[in-house]
Amino acid sequence: MLAAARERVDLPPGKLWLDYQDDVDTLYVRLKEKTHPTHSKSNLDEMIVFDYEGEELVGIEIMDITGQLKYANPR
Template sequence: MAEVIDILSLVPHSLNLRSNHLWLDYDDEADVLYISLRKPQRASDSEMEGRFIYHYDGNELVGVTVLHAKSSAGEDAA
């Protein structure tokens, strides 16, 4: 049941996204979470800020890479 509560806590945030779709991929070995707002992502530019890498196609955010995702899951955004 705790997993359901965790998933449901994403609902309000998901509804605020411009995209109607969201893809999540987690690499356990590298501890990296990949969030894509469209597939294929095809980013033309990226910007790193702390442990986050923002991927853009022009001015449109198309994805976010979260480094050290599991080890810093409880921390605030950098």
């Protein structure tokens, strides 16, 4: 799943915390262990939401993550 996320968005180097919600097929990538986002910017065409704490990017929500895997790796 992390590889699929890296294909859809440039993830910064360093430690990442991943949370997957299977009921909505969404992967949330936290760039800090504890975050308190103050606002978000959406790219709904790409199905990605960027969360910011002030001006610092602290999280990335990637929707339809396994749906994208199905297209990348058809069986």
